[in-house]
Amino acid sequence: MGHLITVAWELVCGLGILFVILKLLGKTQFSQITPFDFISALILGELVGNAVYDKGVRIWEIIFASLLWGVLIFLIELITQKVKGSRKLLEGEPNIVIRKGKLKYDVLKKNKLDINQLQSLLRQANCFSIQEVEYAILETNGLVSVLPKFIHDTPTNGDLQIKPKQVTLPVTLIIDGEVLYENLKEAGLEERQLEEELKKRNISRAEDVLFAEWKADKPIYVLPYEEKK
The missing domain is CATH 3.30.240.20 (bsu07140 like domains)
Known part of the structure; x- marks a missing residue:
């Protein structure tokens, strides 16, 4: 039982370490992964894996090694941002x-x-x-x-000389039965207006809605839970 608790503790610590490091390194670590990023991700995973499966390795040693590796990667990312000549070597080129x-x-x-x-x-x-x-x-x-x-090539609206229209982002109003009040305010709507729109669709509660979305000049799109089945 004590061993299982130790493993659980090491996993939680490892997850926390990776979360902190990835936050510091930014989203490009995986969204725009380069060969160097791939290597760094493998090493981070290996460091945490050693903490869980190697009894001879202490958790504080893994924390130190992971943080040190994260600092090194952060410094390298900083160098590639400041020194243009290093980008070809460290990140490659198209x-x-x-x-x-x-x-x-x-x-x-x-x-x-x-x-x-x-x-x-x-x-x-x-x-x-x-x-x-x-x-x-x-x-x-x-x-x-x-x-x-x-x-x-696909023609653009400019090629077809279509009259310009204002481009707006859709705003999510309800997810999994929960009203997103900040988004409701951003869309310039009141809760009463949302309730009225739901009543038009014979929906009495927001909890019965899986997803609802607002977009300018269009009716509110509502997806009840029953349509999910």
Whole structure:
């Protein structure tokens, strides 16, 4: 029983350490992961894993090692922000794999990328044929950014000369039966107005609503719990 309590304590401490470090390093640690970020994430996980499964390693040693590693990564991130010349070494650089419709095989080879992998990355960018691509850039996080050829490009509202309209963000009003009063205020609505909208849909309580969303110039979208089933 004592061993289980120790394991639980070490897991809680490890979770806290990782949370603090990831908060310090920022969201890009995983949202825009580079090879260096991947290595740092593996080492952080290994440090915490050792604390749980290696009885010879004390929790304070893992805390010290994790915090030290987090500080080192933070300093490296700071260097890449301040010293532009270090970014290519530590973060890598984007590579153009398709230029003016022509595939750059030497760039693919340099990045250890084959045609099948490139096709998969292009499909993830909503491009299903290499022939439709004017430029394709392999980003440092391993994804491909695509600029399609003119004939395959999607026209914009400006191209179609459509009269401009104000762009607004949708505001969530209810989630899992709970009214988000701050969002309600942001939308310029009162609780009474929300209740009236719910009554129009034969809903008497906000607790019966799974999700509700407001968007300018549109009726409030309401999804009752019964539609979830």
